[in-house]
Amino acid sequence: MKLKRYLLITKPGIIFGNLIAVAGGYFLAAQGQIDLTLLLATVIGLSLVVASGCVMNNCIDRDIDRHMQRTQGRVLVTGQISLQAAMAHGVLLGLIGFGLLWWFTNPVATLLAAFGFIIYVGFYSLWLKRTSVYGTLVGSLSGAMPPVVGYCAVTGQFDTGAALLLLIFCLWQMPHSYAIAIFRFDDYSAAGIPVLPVKQGIKVAKQHIVWYIVAFAGAALMLALSGFAGYGYLVIALLVSIWWLLIALSGYKQEVDDRVWARKLFGFSIIAITALSLMMSIDFRVVPTQALFAAL
Template identity: 50%
Template sequence: MDHVQSALQDVRSSEVLKNYFLVTKPRLVAANLISAAGAFFLAAQGHLSITNFLSVMTGLSCVVASGCIFNNYIDRNIDKDMTRTCGRALATGAISLKGSLVYATALGMAGTAILSAGTTPLTLAIALAGFVIYVGVYSLYLKRNSAYSTIIGSLAGAAPPLAAYCSARNTFDIGALLVLAIFSLWQIPHSYAITIFRYNDYAAAKIPVMSVRSGISATKRHIIWHTVAFILGAQMLTAFGYAGHAYLAVATGLGLCWLCMALHGYKTCDDRLWSRRLYLFSILTIFILSIMMSIDFAKPPAGMIAMGQL
């Protein structure tokens, strides 16, 4: 009997550890680190500081994970109404509310300390600004009150690559502005695609996303406009001398494929299937783009650097 109880206790302990890991949204953290690495290598131009790189990656992972836990805490009630999220640990009560808040706070403090010690004040400021936008502005208010919450939330999504870029460059130049634009513009059609193929979830939870508030047709138009803006923004890295022509060719090719898929939304008979494919292709697009930033960087002209230091 004692062996059975011990085994059951071990199982419960492993489940608790698993839930504390999953509440950080590890796939989202990993995605943010991939984009951050791409922006870091773009800015570093081959002059890599291992200490700086490890500090910014570790610090950002902690800050992003902390934000995800706070987001799960804030959304725990509406998560119960959505098929996609009803199994989350805080929605089911698998972990305690107090424990999750302590965990989130500890990760946030650890990330802040690492970024403060190993990077620059500008990097820390950008990371914390992204955290405040995601947790304080988006999660607490806009998500429940505005169809345009995705646009503001996209700034939080762009914060990790922007922070990593500024950590390597130690300035906010035109390249930093372009990184902010590229990752913000990418996130908008990416997120709008989610709101279409998860339409029933958002409607059930009464979340006023674009597809629920303004309709799927309006959401498709916004997807197209922002995809076009993303393509133009991605091309500007080469136009301003920060990335090479191989990057330009790949970025343009991926962007045009994404746009063609978006335009196909006007012909599709199955919005859910179309939007899911669009969402998956958007992930592939930003993954490949981050890789190309890492390997096909270029040094902008001296005059451009001077002009771009803000």
């Protein structure tokens, strides 16, 4: 079905993951005061922006996708959708998404969504993904933007809570992405993508993974310690961070199969960020305005 092709090119799995994150940021900031119209506009608008970015990424990556086993069946590679049709699809999704955000949320949330889109499509997809080992780090800024947009849709400003969300989700992206690059090592090598495990080796990538998880744990705990989330969130953040770190450290065992280990690490990264997003949605703290740091 042609409709299914246009749906697949938007990467529905990524959109769904971002739905949970943007909702987490929204509910954290709303502190129980839910504006259903604002919530729906934020979730739908940002989902369309993310979908637009994914379509553009597919258009840009159609040449390297031919060399990767997991992407050889994508519709732009097989010719099931023309490049012109895909581009038009992406532009339309973006226009509707940004329109919803601008009309129903506020300029701060809309500009942050635009920032994430530009980072993902312009800096990451068009440039750094193909040329630099730091592409993953820069790309993490776009991956971290959904909860920040959800938060700022409510507050209308980029404050300490938004900064902590940005830091948490940026740090989470790194072990998550490196794990993918390890168990898809052959694909990335064949496509010539200079991710850290390919460029500097899996051993170096494992070291980075451990330190990023430690940093992630510190940032995640700060959301509660600074008064934005409650003790339930604090306990869950501590438990998932410790468990994730233990999985990372198990990669140093001599008998470990790196690809099996990386898949396990990747799988738990999804559980970890989902758990945190859900907990910040239900275990927020009502923070008096004067207790917040000044907007950055």
